Amino acid sequence: MIGWLDIPRGWLDSFGEVARFGSRVAGLVYSGRTFRFFGEGLRQAGILILGSALVIWAFVFILGLQCGLLGAYLLRAQGAPAYAGLFSAWCDLREALPYAFGYILSAKVGTGIVAEIGAMRISDEIDALEVMGIPPVTFLAGTRLLGAWIAFPFIYLVGIGITYMASYISVVKQIGDVSSGGYLLIFWMFQNPGDLVFSLIKGMAMATVIVLVGCYYGYTASGGPVGVGTATAKSMVFNIVAVHILGMLGTVVFWGANPRAPIGG
Amino acid sequence: MAQSGALSRGAGAFGNLFTEVGNMMILTARTVISAVRPPYPYGEELVDQFSFALRLCWFPMLVSTFALCLGAPGLQAANALTLFGAMDRLGGFFVLAAVRQIAPIVTAVVVAGVAGTAITADLGARKIREELDALQVLGVDPVKNLVVPRFLALMLITGLLDLFAIVFGLAGGIITELLFHQPLGGFFATLFSNASTTDVWGSVLMCTIFGAIIAVVHSYKGMSASGGAAGVGRAVNQAVVISMVSVFAFLFVFTSVLLATHPELQSLR
Numbered sequence: 001m002i003g004w005l006d007i008p009r010g011w012l013d014s015f016g017e018v019a020r021f022g023s024r025v026a027g028l029v030y031s032g033r034t035f036r037f038f039g040e041g042l043r044q045a046g047i048l049i050l051g052s053a054l055v056i057w058a059f060v061f062i063l064g065l066q067c068g069l070l071g072a073y074l075l076r077a078q079g080a081p082a083y084a085g086l087f088s089a090w091c092d093l094r095e096a097l098p099y100a101f102g103y104i105l106s107a108k109v110g111t112g113i114v115a116e117i118g119a120m121r122i123s124d125e126i127d128a129l130e131v132m133g134i135p136p137v138t139f140l141a142g143t144r145l146l147g148a149w150i151a152f153p154f155i156y157l158v159g160i161g162i163t164y165m166a167s168y169i170s171v172v173k174q175i176g177d178v179s180s181g182g183y184l185l186i187f188w189m190f191q192n193p194g195d196l197v198f199s200l201i202k203g204m205a206m207a208t209v210i211v212l213v214g215c216y217y218g219y220t221a222s223g224g225p226v227g228v229g230t231a232t233a234k235s236m237v238f239n240i241v242a243v244h245i246l247g248m249l250g251t252v253v254f255w256g257a258n259p260r261a262p263i264g265g
Numbered sequence: 266m267a268q269s270g271a272l273s274r275g276a277g278a279f280g281n282l283f284t285e286v287g288n289m290m291i292l293t294a295r296t297v298i299s300a301v302r303p304p305y306p307y308g309e310e311l312v313d314q315f316s317f318a319l320r321l322c323w324f325p326m327l328v329s330t331f332a333l334c335l336g337a338p339g340l341q342a343a344n345a346l347t348l349f350g351a352m353d354r355l356g357g358f359f360v361l362a363a364v365r366q367i368a369p370i371v372t373a374v375v376v377a378g379v380a381g382t383a384i385t386a387d388l389g390a391r392k393i394r395e396e397l398d399a400l401q402v403l404g405v406d407p408v409k410n411l412v413v414p415r416f417l418a419l420m421l422i423t424g425l426l427d428l429f430a431i432v433f434g435l436a437g438g439i440i441t442e443l444l445f446h447q448p449l450g451g452f453f454a455t456l457f458s459n460a461s462t463t464d465v466w467g468s469v470l471m472c473t474i475f476g477a478i479i480a481v482v483h484s485y486k487g488m489s490a491s492g493g494a495a496g497v498g499r500a501v502n503q504a505v506v507i508s509m510v511s512v513f514a515f516l517f518v519f520t521s522v523l524l525a526t527h528p529e530l531q532s533l534r
Contacts, residue, residue: 001317007324055506062513066366066520073524074361077533090345095337103374107505111382115498174521225393229386229490229497236378236505241325244332244371251336259344 007237014238022212025141034142044147052108053155060159063100064166067091072175081177085187088167093199094255097163099247101156102206106239110214113144114235117218118228141215148211156203189262202250209242293481296416299409307414314418318380322426325379330371330430334437338362343441353451355438357459357533363434364464369516372427373475376419377508381483384415385504388487389497397488416480423476424469463530467523475512482508
């Protein structure tokens with residue numbers, strides 16, 4: 001039985017380890033040493049697109065519906081149903097989409113990486129890589145980070161479009177308090193290119209952390225088949241807390257002092 | 266040729282999906298039946314699992330709800346409300362945001378991601394080590410002795426953690442008010458005039474059902490883990506994806522129904 005303080009203590013412990021491992025991997029990608037295995041990086045990007053994109057978009061779609069629903073009822077309560085676009089514009093782009101992206105990424109991609117690399121560690125394949133003269137951190141972790149950096153910006157941008165569509169469906173088609181033109185007028189009025197870039201930065205920061213955490217827990221897995229399962233569960237604990245902290249920091253930094261809204265003078 | 270291969274693979278994936286959903290339904294029915302039919306040998310395990318899940322979840326829960334409520338409905342809404350000079354309205358908004366949405370969402374994500382993955386890893390390890398078969402040989406029913414206590418414990422704890430999440434979500438709102446140098450009286454006044462019993466029981470009921478979904482999906486995936494070292498990890502991965510998507514789909518349906526059937530939630534006081 002675990003103690004009451006084991007989880008916070010374990011989180012702090014692994015925070016340092018993950019930061020060290022992560023900065024090493026990010027350095028390998030940034031300095032271009034991973035480009036030796038560019039083909040493998042492209043393969044990992046392909047795996048992400050074929051294996052995870054549909055799940056991510058489906059999940060993001062549900063959150064978009066939810067944002068639209070809430071916005072429609074909130075603005076109806078305020079007596080301004082025509083302004084439902086205000087709520088869904090901010091909710092979709094600034095908050096719901098980065099969080100939804102972080103949740104589904106830690107569930108699908110993060111744990112998937114732990115299970116994959118952990119199984120390689122348990123069956124001694126990582127040692128075999130080293131014997132063959134291939135640097136395992138570069139080949140396994142670096143290429144995955146490179147693949148994520150290639151694929152996720154595009155998956156995220158398509159996800160933005162999908163949440164917009166979902167909010168439109170739930171506000172205009174399901175609740176139906178506002179006409180299509182009226183909704184879209186307010187909706188686009190509360191958008192600006194800066195917000196899009198900030199939202200993308202938030203989402204990509206989460207994606208980077210999740211991939212690195214997955215690589216770390218997979219790379220350090222030990223204790224047979226059971227150990228892989230435990231490491232997978234642990235990576236999820238780390239990722240959930242990290243996603244929320246990053247989301248809050250992003251909001252504070254990007255929108256904390258400036259609402260970036262076309263209201264007032 | 267390649268196209269037909271992709272097609273048959275797609276059809277196979279859909280077939281698998283239906284098989285999995287069917288198996289999970291069967292497991293749900295078996296769990297509910299063996300939970301109510303005597304004897305009840307699972308009392309001790311139930312208490313163990315409850316305290317295990319609570320010890321695992323309290324810290325991620327606290328940080329997550331606080332951070333999410335400070336950022337999303339806190340700062341974003343406070344920015345907009347400051348433009349209108351109506352910061353005291355934040356309390357009314359927090360009923361909608363924190364009680365009705367964010368508390369259940371975070372509870373579901375944390376329970377699925379932390380307690381659920383631990384359950385899958387645990388049951389998957391027992392399956393790989395063939396302990397489940399050994400239990401059956403000994404005449405111990407794994408559903409009654411392992412799945413039922415987890416099912417009941419997770420239902421109970423998800424409902425209760427929801428209240429915990431509401432409290433820490435409101436703490437995020439209070440910190441936002443303080444950051445914007447506002448008196449707290451307006452926040453609490455609009456909070457309590459807008460909060461209704463329906464909101465709270467709706468939130469708790471929704472979370473209880475989330476707990477049931479999470480427990481069944483994660484137990485099923487753990488008990489059907491196979492394939493050596495990669496198997497348990499893969500089971501955890503699939504379980505957490507399936508439970509999150511199904512929980513969020515249920516969230517949307519439940520919120521739609523709750524809001525449409527309780528018009529008193531739609532008026533602002």
